[in-house]
Amino acid sequence: MLTKNQAGDIFDRIKRLSVADEMEVLFSGGKFALTRFANNTIHQNVEEENHTVSVRTVFDGRTARASTNRFDDDGLRRVVESSESLAKVQHPDSDLLPMPDSREAAGSADGGVRASHGRLALQDGSVPSRHFASTAAITPQLRAEGVGQIVNVAQKHKLTTAGIYSSSESVEGIFNSRGLSNWHTQTLAEVSITMLGADSSGWQKANSPDVANLDPLRMAETAAQKALDAAHPAEIPAGKYTVILEPSAALDIVGFMFWDYSGMAILDQRSFLTGRIGSKLFGENITIWDDVAHPLQTGSPFDGEGMRRMSLPLVENGVVKRVVYARATAERMKRSEFKDKTGPIEPTGHGFALPNEMGEMPLNIVFAAPQNPQTLAQMIASTERGVLVTRLWYIREVDPYEKMVTGMTRDGTFLVEDGKVRQGIRNFRFNESLIHMLSNVEAMSEPLRACGEESFDMVVPAMKIRDFNFTEVTKF
Amino acid sequence: MKQIAIWALNVATMRGASYADARIVSQRSRALTTKNGKVGSASDAESVGMSVRVLADEAWGFAASEDLSRSSVEATAARAVEIARASAQVKREDVRLAPEKPVTAEWTTPHRIDPFSISVEQNIALLLSIDSEMRSVAGITLAETNLNFNREEQWFLSSEGSDIHQTKYSAGAGYTAYAFAGNEIQKRSYPTSYGGQWQNKGYELIEELKLVENARRIAEEAVALHHADQCPEGKFDIILDSSQLGLQIHESIGHPIELDRVLGMEANFAGTSFLTLDKLRTLRYGSDMVNVVADARQEHGPGLGTFGFDDEGVPAQCTPIITNGLFTGYLSSRETAHTIGENRSGGTLRAEGWNRLPMIRMTNVSLLPGERPLTLEQLIADTDHGILMQTNRSWSIDDRRYSFQFGCEIGWEIKHGKRVRMVKNPSYSGITTEFWNSLDAICSRDEWTLWGTPNCGKGQPQQVMGTGHGAAPSRFRGIKVGSAYKGN
Numbered sequence: 001m002l003t004k005n006q007a008g009d010i011f012d013r014i015k016r017l018s019v020a021d022e023m024e025v026l027f028s029g030g031k032f033a034l035t036r037f038a039n040n041t042i043h044q045n046v047e048e049e050n051h052t053v054s055v056r057t058v059f060d061g062r063t064a065r066a067s068t069n070r071f072d073d074d075g076l077r078r079v080v081e082s083s084e085s086l087a088k089v090q091h092p093d094s095d096l097l098p099m100p101d102s103r104e105a106a107g108s109a110d111g112g113v114r115a116s117h118g119r120l121a122l123q124d125g126s127v128p129s130r131h132f133a134s135t136a137a138i139t140p141q142l143r144a145e146g147v148g149q150i151v152n153v154a155q156k157h158k159l160t161t162a163g164i165y166s167s168s169e170s171v172e173g174i175f176n177s178r179g180l181s182n183w184h185t186q187t188l189a190e191v192s193i194t195m196l197g198a199d200s201s202g203w204q205k206a207n208s209p210d211v212a213n214l215d216p217l218r219m220a221e222t223a224a225q226k227a228l229d230a231a232h233p234a235e236i237p238a239g240k241y242t243v244i245l246e247p248s249a250a251l252d253i254v255g256f257m258f259w260d261y262s263g264m265a266i267l268d269q270r271s272f273l274t275g276r277i278g279s280k281l282f283g284e285n286i287t288i289w290d291d292v293a294h295p296l297q298t299g300s301p302f303d304g305e306g307m308r309r310m311s312l313p314l315v316e317n318g319v320v321k322r323v324v325y326a327r328a329t330a331e332r333m334k335r336s337e338f339k340d341k342t343g344p345i346e347p348t349g350h351g352f353a354l355p356n357e358m359g360e361m362p363l364n365i366v367f368a369a370p371q372n373p374q375t376l377a378q379m380i381a382s383t384e385r386g387v388l389v390t391r392l393w394y395i396r397e398v399d400p401y402e403k404m405v406t407g408m409t410r411d412g413t414f415l416v417e418d419g420k421v422r423q424g425i426r427n428f429r430f431n432e433s434l435i436h437m438l439s440n441v442e443a444m445s446e447p448l449r450a451c452g453e454e455s456f457d458m459v460v461p462a463m464k465i466r467d468f469n470f471t472e473v474t475k476f
Numbered sequence: 477m478k479q480i481a482i483w484a485l486n487v488a489t490m491r492g493a494s495y496a497d498a499r500i501v502s503q504r505s506r507a508l509t510t511k512n513g514k515v516g517s518a519s520d521a522e523s524v525g526m527s528v529r530v531l532a533d534e535a536w537g538f539a540a541s542e543d544l545s546r547s548s549v550e551a552t553a554a555r556a557v558e559i560a561r562a563s564a565q566v567k568r569e570d571v572r573l574a575p576e577k578p579v580t581a582e583w584t585t586p587h588r589i590d591p592f593s594i595s596v597e598q599n600i601a602l603l604l605s606i607d608s609e610m611r612s613v614a615g616i617t618l619a620e621t622n623l624n625f626n627r628e629e630q631w632f633l634s635s636e637g638s639d640i641h642q643t644k645y646s647a648g649a650g651y652t653a654y655a656f657a658g659n660e661i662q663k664r665s666y667p668t669s670y671g672g673q674w675q676n677k678g679y680e681l682i683e684e685l686k687l688v689e690n691a692r693r694i695a696e697e698a699v700a701l702h703h704a705d706q707c708p709e710g711k712f713d714i715i716l717d718s719s720q721l722g723l724q725i726h727e728s729i730g731h732p733i734e735l736d737r738v739l740g741m742e743a744n745f746a747g748t749s750f751l752t753l754d755k756l757r758t759l760r761y762g763s764d765m766v767n768v769v770a771d772a773r774q775e776h777g778p779g780l781g782t783f784g785f786d787d788e789g790v791p792a793q794c795t796p797i798i799t800n801g802l803f804t805g806y807l808s809s810r811e812t813a814h815t816i817g818e819n820r821s822g823g824t825l826r827a828e829g830w831n832r833l834p835m836i837r838m839t840n841v842s843l844l845p846g847e848r849p850l851t852l853e854q855l856i857a858d859t860d861h862g863i864l865m866q867t868n869r870s871w872s873i874d875d876r877r878y879s880f881q882f883g884c885e886i887g888w889e890i891k892h893g894k895r896v897r898m899v900k901n902p903s904y905s906g907i908t909t910e911f912w913n914s915l916d917a918i919c920s921r922d923e924w925t926l927w928g929t930p931n932c933g934k935g936q937p938q939q940v941m942g943t944g945h946g947a948a949p950s951r952f953r954g955i956k957v958g959s960a961y962k963g964n
Contacts, residue, residue, distance in 0.1 A: 035563070036936055038741045042563040046937075047555060048540040048831040050525065064518040069525065069542045082520040089596045090515055140537075140562035148566050162743035164936045192936075194744040201743075240963065268511075269617040269656035357509050357516030357620065393747075396870040398883055398960050399901070400661045406881055406960060408874045410747075427874060429881060429905070431960050453745060469963045472905060474879035 001030055002051050002171050004183040010053060010071060011175040017080040020057035020087065022099050023177045026304070026353055028052050029069075030170035031136075035143040038162035040151045042144060051171075055083040056354060058099070061092035063355055093355075095328045100305055101178040107308045107349060127293045127301045130209040131169070135187035138167040138211060146216050150193055153220035159227055163193040165216065174306040184300035190451070191216045194411060195227040199476070200424055202226025203391050203411035205248060207451050209298055226390060226412040230424030235473055236415060238428060242386035242442075243468040244379050244416065247450035249389045249409075250463045255365075255455020256395060256405050257434050261290075261314050263329040263345070264359025266338055272403040272435070273320055277342050280318045282438035285370055288315040290324065290350070290362035296449040296459045297364045304353030312348060314362060318439075326351025326360040366459040370444040379443050379464040381419040387428070387470070388414040388421060395454045403434040407454070408474070428470040440466045480549055481633035484528045487553035489635055493530035493560070495573060496553070497634040497788060500526045500544070501830035506592065508623045510603040513611065516620070518596070525830035528553045532560035534570030540831040574813040574821050576790055578637035583784025585645040586774065587678030591625035594679050599623050602687070603651075609691035610653045615699035618654035622671060623682070624930075628829075630787075638789040646780060646942060647681045648674030648930055653695040655702060662701035662900065664694045664885050668719035669868050674928030674942060675778045697886060700898060707887050707902040709958030713862035714904055715855060715951045718919075720884055721843065722927035722945035723868050728908040729761075729768055730841040730943065732877035733797055734934075735806040739815060746934050747875025750908065751803065756816060759803040762912030765846065768798040770807055772823060772839035777926040779944020781839035783826075788834060790823035797841065801913070807836050828939035835935050840926065842946030846918035852949045855917055857893040863957060864888040864895065865902045870960075881905040883960055903960035911952060919948035 007027045014025055029051030036044035054067035057080070064086035068079040143165045154161035166189070173183040190207035191214050203226070204219040245253070257272065265271035273281075291311040292301050301309055305327060313321050322343035325333065330347045333339055350360040380388065390412030398404045409427045416422065444461035451457040481498035488496035502524045509516035526549060527540035537560025541552040603621040610619040625647050632640040650672015652665040667673040667685055675681050716724060732749040736742055751759070762768075772781055772792035783792055788810055795805045808822040827834040856864065870883035887902030888895040926946040933940055 032937065034937055036744075037566065038743055039568065039739070040566075041568045042535065042566045043741055044538070044833055044835075044936075045536060045559045045563040046538040046540070046833050047559060048527075050523075050540070050542045050831055052523070064520075066520040068522045070522070078522070086518050086520060086596055089600070090518060091600075093514060095514075140559045141565075144562040144565040151566055160740065162740060164744065166937075192744055196740070196743060203744075268654075270654060270661060274656065355515065355517045355519075357511045393875055394872040396872045398870050398903070401656075401659055404960075406870065406872045408872065408879070410875050427879075429872075429874075429879060431881075431962070471959050471962050472879065472881075474874055475907065476876060476878070 001169060002027060004173060007173050008175065008181065014055060014076055014080055015177065017077055018057060018084065020059055020084055022058040024056040024099055025175045026054040027171060027173035030168060032168040033140065034164055034166035035140065035147055036164050037147050040154055040160050042147055045140060053079065055079050057083045057087045059087050061096050062087050062090040063093065063096055064090055065355065095332055097328050097331065099176045099178050100180060100307060100327065102180045105180050105302065105306045105308060107310060128295055130186040130298055132187050132210040135167055135189045135209060135211040136169040138189065149217055150220040153217065153224055154195055157224045157228060159195045159197055159224055161193060161195050164190065166190045172300045174302065176306065180306045182302045182306050186298060188298065189214055191219060193219050193223045195223040197227045197231050200227050200230035200233060201411045202230060205451050207457065229421065230412050230414065233424040233426045235426045238470045238473050240467045240469055242383055242464065242466050244376065244383065244386060244388045245463045245465065246376065246390055247448055247460050247462050248452040249392045251450050251458040251460045252392045252452035252454035253395060253405060254434060256397060257403055258362055258365060261323045261362050262360050263323050263325040263333045266323060266342055267332060267336060270400065272401050273323065275341065277320050277323065279320065281320050281435055282315060282318040283441050284318050285441055285444065286315055286318050286438050287313065287368035289313050289366045289368065290364050291366045292364040294364065294366050294459055297366065298457065299364060303349045303351045305351050307347055307349035307351065309349040324348045324350035324360050324362050329359045363456060367447045367461055369446055370461065373446045374443045375445060376462050379462065380416055380421060383416045383419060386416045388416050391452065392454065398431060404431060405434065406431045426476060427474045429472040430469055431471045432469045437465055437468065442466055477631045478633065480526055480544055481631055483546055483549045484526065484553040485633060485635050487550045488528055488530045488557055491554055491557040493532045493557050495531040495635055496528060497632065498526060498528050499787065499830060500631045502629045503829055504627045506625045508599050508603060510607050510621045512619055513604065513607055515600060523829060527830050528556040529833065530556045530560050531571055532557045533564035535560050535563035535567050536571060537563060538833045571811055572814055573810040574819055576810060576821065578634065579789065580639045581784065582641050584643045585676045587645050589679035591645065591647050591679040592627065606651050606687050606691045609688060610651065610695040613692060613695035613699060615655045615657065616653050616695050617656045621651040622649065624648040632787065632789055634789055640785050640789055642784050644676060644783060645678055646674060646676050647679060648672055648928065649682050649685060649687060651691065653698040655698045657702050660702060662698050664698040665867055666690045666694045668927065669885065671930055674780055674930045675926065676780055676782045677778045701886060701900045704898040704900040707863065707899040707958055709962060711954050712957045713859055713951060713953050714955045714957065715859065715862060715864045715949055717866040717949050718923065718925045718947040719927055720865055720868050720882065721947040721950055723871055724882065725841055725843055725945045725947060726929050726943060727871060727873045728877060728880055728911065729797065730838040733806050734836045735808045735812040735816065736836045738806065739812060745936050750876045750878045753816065755803055757802065757804055760801055760913065761798045761803040761909060762801045763915045764801045765918055766798050766801050766912055766915055767844040768841065769844065770795045770797050770839050770841045776840050776842065777946065779840035779926045780928040780930060780942030781944040786823045786825045787827050788825045790821045793823045795822045807838065809836050826941060828941060832939050837934065837941045838932065838943040840944030840946065842926065843918065845921045845924040845948045848920065850917065850919045852919055852923055855919055855949060855951055856890055856895065859890045859951060860892060862890045863899065863902055864890060865904065878908050880908065881960060901961065904955050904957050905959050906955055914952045914954060915950055916953055917951040919950065924948040
């Protein structure tokens with residue numbers, strides 16, 4: 001694993017090779033291993049180590065980037081030459097700002113951190129350690145033993161199982177010619193399990209920087225029970241139903257709106273929030289933060305320019321309060337026709353590495369805990385007729401301004417009647433507006449760290465939603 | 477580079493691997509974008525590394541490293557064997573590889589102009605002139621363009637004696653014009669959406685695409701969509717343009733024929749397939765005129781699925797997938813071929829890069845053109861009432877690849893053989909086999925295009941791969957249209 005000191009030495013070598021006005025180097029990479037199983041057998045088992053150095057140079061308002069994984073003298077010389085030759089032929093960018101120094105990147109003292117969404121704020125705005133030696137030390141043998149336990153559960157229930165058990169140790173760093181140097185290390189362990197019966201399936205997935213937070217056996221039992229309960233699925237007609245989305249299903253669908261919480265998306269007029277910031281778009285019970293420092297979140301505390309990520313409320317009691325900004329986007333917004341319609345305008349530490357066309361995005365979404373949280377069991381018990389959804393799949397945007405998305409249910413869809421899970425049902429296709437959906441949330445659980453396959457990991461509750469729009473039913 | 481592979485193979489076999497292959501890969505890419513008159517991003521990237529795939533105790537192990545020193549390469553090979561032995565702790569049966577004759581070969585993508593020889597200034601000037609054309613149309617609120625070039629050089633050596641040096645080039649370009657007004661965002665893209673057209677070619681592809689010539693028309697259509705009527709809902713005959721049909725092939729034929737999906741190996745992520753093994757040579761997949769091949773050979777064309785050899789050293793082949801409507805073949809590998817009674821791999825194993833395990837991927841999965849001469853305009857003239865849909869806007873299909881919904885950027889209502897009006901937000905949905913059995917006309921070779929899909933995702937860790945799909949505009953009878961907007 002690359003250390004900050006080694007990266008600093010590489011940065012010094014690169015700096016000596018460059019003649020640019022300004023220069024920035026990003027480091028990323030680490031070790032990654034994944035054991036994959038299917039049909040109760042480990043069928044793929046991989047491990048890699050790779051690090052990338054990415055050099056951005058600036059000449060008189062012109063900038064470009066080149067990257068390589070070759071850290072020898074030739075490799076570094078080539079990457080500097082590529083970056084510089086690309087930068088020199090660009091047109092000057094009037095929006096390009098000087099690189100931030102350490103002081104600017106650190107942001108204001110309070111950094112926007114407030115404890116109004118159910119967690120205690122860290123006084124200095126820093127993130128908790130996300131590197132755990134026990135996760136970094138996971139071996140192929142340990143992963144195989146974990147998979148063996150999952151397979152035992154499958155065999156006990158006469159099911160077959162497929163899934164993954166992965167572990168990683170990664171670094172992310174940024175150095176620039178104005179003296180900024182930020183470094184972040186993290187570990188992550190992840191388990192995903194599908195249990196398959198003859199005509200049904202069940203699924204569970206979880207990840208954490210600390211492998212001690214994962215319980216593959218419990219996950220296997222839950223997935224197996226879902227597969228057993230979903231056997232012999234009945235067909236019920238498409239239409240509007242009360243749905244109970246488990247946290248993974250909730251995050252996979254709501255994740256499709258967060259690209260739009262971006263100053264650049266407003267400037268580009270491609271955001272569904274254009275003309276809607278400050279208005280009540282969702283239900284009173286919806287409050288959403290972006291908070292990299294939340295104890296259940298992961299990721300580095302700085303953005304693609306090295307700016308510290310602020311913790312911010314995006315939505316409060318259904319009202320869209322603000323979007324996030326990279327440094328240059330904030331400056332552009334202050335001069336734009338939208339400046340009085342977008343809430344607070346300031347660099348928030350959410351920018352992507354420059355140069356890029358997307359600007360920024362919130363990536364550490366935290367839903368605030370509801371006033372009266374309900375367990376999944378309570379949501380089911382209070383439902384006269386509805387659909388319980390384990391997982392959603394292949395979600396795509398249908399209408400960008402109404403934020404209508406389509407997708408399928410998968411791996412455990414159940415009919416709820418008279419407060420009880422009655423039986424497994426065939427999968428549905430939905431076409432649903434996220435504005436409509438988040439206006440119809442009747443109940444939520446305590447938010448927890450969840451992961452899916454369609455969107456990034458979040459701290460999100462299970463949600464009970466009325467009038468969810470299923471448009472078609474499939475044949476399984 | 478060969479010596480690096482030999483170090484790896486020697487250690488792997490010395491440690492007890494019954495089979496090993498090593499790949500050393502050097503990748504170079506260039507990506508340029510513009511947005512509203514300015515360069516959006518400009519980047520070059522290179523990545524070099526090696527990987528070893530081994531069978532030990534009849535189970536798989538794979539390890540990869542960026543470090544090409546002898547000590548690191550040998551440690552990586554030893555690690556792959558160690559990982560394979562861990563895999564063997566949880567297995568039901570031994571891995572069986574179909575035999576493959578070792579080969580020594582060189583192969584390079586035929587190309588006329590090395591794309592990296594074209595100056596960045598020239599590339600940016602091209603993109604900015606497209607951008608300028610689009611933004612000259614009143615009502616355009618966002619204009620985006622992209623240009624991408626890739627070069628991948630690979631040395632593949634196996635413990636069975638294969639020694640293959642292969643260099644592949646690909647290029648891609650496209651643009652999108654957006655118009656925001658009222659409560660609606662409309663867009664049009666060219667040559668198709670989500671990155672444009674991609675092929676395994678040099679810079680000559682960019683010259684062939686007529687990018688600047690079409691920019692103003694595309695922008696005008698994006699603005700005009702705001703004044704168009706909503707696409708009607710109901711059952712209609714639909715005509716799909718060749719790019720939309722290419723994606724339809726990708727999702728509802730290309731993915732379900734992947735044998736690893738069929739065998740459950742992707743059940744946790746990408747999903748399984750409705751094409752269970754009993755359906756081979758028994759399922760009526762489509763109407764009689766449906767003929768689909770998976771063809772990786774150069775003679776099929778410069779698709780993103782064209783190569784000399786796959787990433788386990790099997791030569792490029794053409795596999796009949798659907799023959800006169802009958803389902804006749806899967807995409808297979810050396811490990812999976814025996815499950816369908818074949819004694820040789822279909823040659824479809826590919827990896828995203830040096831650090832990824834090769835897996836079954838689509839090659840060029842193409843619908844062959846109609847045999848009788850038929851242009852798009854003649855097909856429209858032959859349609860009494862229908863909707864012509866062009867350029868994908870959204871796509872979604874279930875995890876068995878059976879129930880789908882697609883949206884397109886623009887539609888045209890056809891009445892009595894004529895386009896009578898533009899319609900916005902067209903969408904259609906259906907069941908895979910019902911849909912392909914409703915096909916009743918395919919335009920002929922002159923209308924056939926080999927499209928590139930540069931962003932096909934599969935596997936854990938996920939790998940992004942380029943695939944090719946040849947298609948000509950085609951007509952489907954009695955398709956459900958507009959259900960995406962039902963109830964909203």
